[in-house]
Amino acid sequence: MNPIALTWVLVGKDLKIEYRSRQAYLTTVFFALLILVIFNFAFDPGSPATREAAPGILWVALLFPGIIRLNRSFQVEMEEGTLYGLILSPADRGVLFLGKFLANWLFLMVVDLLVLLAFVIVYNFSFSIQLLWIALLIVLSALGFSAVGTLLGAMVSTIRTREVLLPVLLFPIILPIILPAVSGTQEILLAQEIQSLGRSVELLLAFDVIYLAAGFVLFDYVVAD
């Protein structure tokens, strides 16, 4: 089977499992909504302080729940030892990485866009063309987040404290994608201009490529032994 078809077999398997169990989907969405609502209570609605903090709140609501998905992604593979089933197969390890990464990315896309929608409603922002730019930032940052998360998720999958260890390892590494994503969102929401947004997008694209390439190459070493 060619690598592209095999990648989609792996993606299809992961999405089917998630659709049937709905475990990560429900908990991730619920956790994200909870973050949005709690921050909404903490700040005075409609105040300038709330609007200023809003980009940060959005990214907290996007990133922290994403950890649930990444943990769940490899938890499924450890329950019955299916990770060994994948490793034992003659499939290229890079393709195994791509399959897991794509499934995580697609999953995060669905959840993140729902969170963006909820954010606009809860924080009383208007539905405008600007939201498409935020969506672009979300799509790009989720790429890097999924790539590093998939690699690290595999690395800690056999460790008992993986739920704690994954965010501790992940967040420092993905700072280069969090920072441009937050500053880009700030620009869109507060300054209502997108003149220097191009710089954020460029940074995100560059780190996405680096993280994806690193994941593709290093996955073999991570799952070996």
Next chain:
Amino acid sequence: MPEPSVPLLRLSKVTKRFGVIRAVWNVDLEVSQGDSLAIFGPNGAGKTTLLRIIASLTQPTSGEIEFAFKGDNQSRNRVGYVSHLSLLYNELTGFENLLFYARLYGIQEAHDRADEMLAKMGLEEARNQRTGEYSRGMKQRLTLARALLHEPQLLLLDEPYTGLDQHGSRLFTEVLRGLKQEGRTILLVTHNLGEGLELCDRVMIQNRGELVFQALGEHLDKSGFEKLYFQAVEGERTE
């Protein structure tokens, strides 16, 4: 196919350490095409680690492993592995699990092959049932079907009788006996002396990582071997 005189698998001085613990120690082993070999030993003897080394799930600290077939992908295509874990997705049906693995192994006509294996293991009726709802015995048969999908030359079985009741064990042994008659090479790791002796032509005892005893199974009866087993294991412990 390798020539009959060439061993399918050869281990030379294979050792695996986890820190100061030696899980496998200086193991020399040759397995030829069509052999059926049982490795017995107490908990912590290093049987599972030895099997994982052969399956290339873990690397030895030192020593060499040679397969008659060359290359990483070749060996992964020729080895089937059954562990005490099912390696199946509970949320997928029996058919979906086999179809997924068939595609992973690049099997042509994956649908037909998955159905064929379900029929061979007597699981046609549970075809569309999620494996999370399977009984332990059904799951173990599906596990074996998964391991045999790509028609491996060497079948590695790690405690396949764990959790099976008498009836399940009997059914499983019958399936394995059929595979032996087909000429497949079987390497079985088990606590179950009776099943192992009944099924395999060669037996070995592993203790504290070392292979301390080996004989041809046909020369041994269960009670005699039981005595030998305890001597080999307890003798080492009291030394």
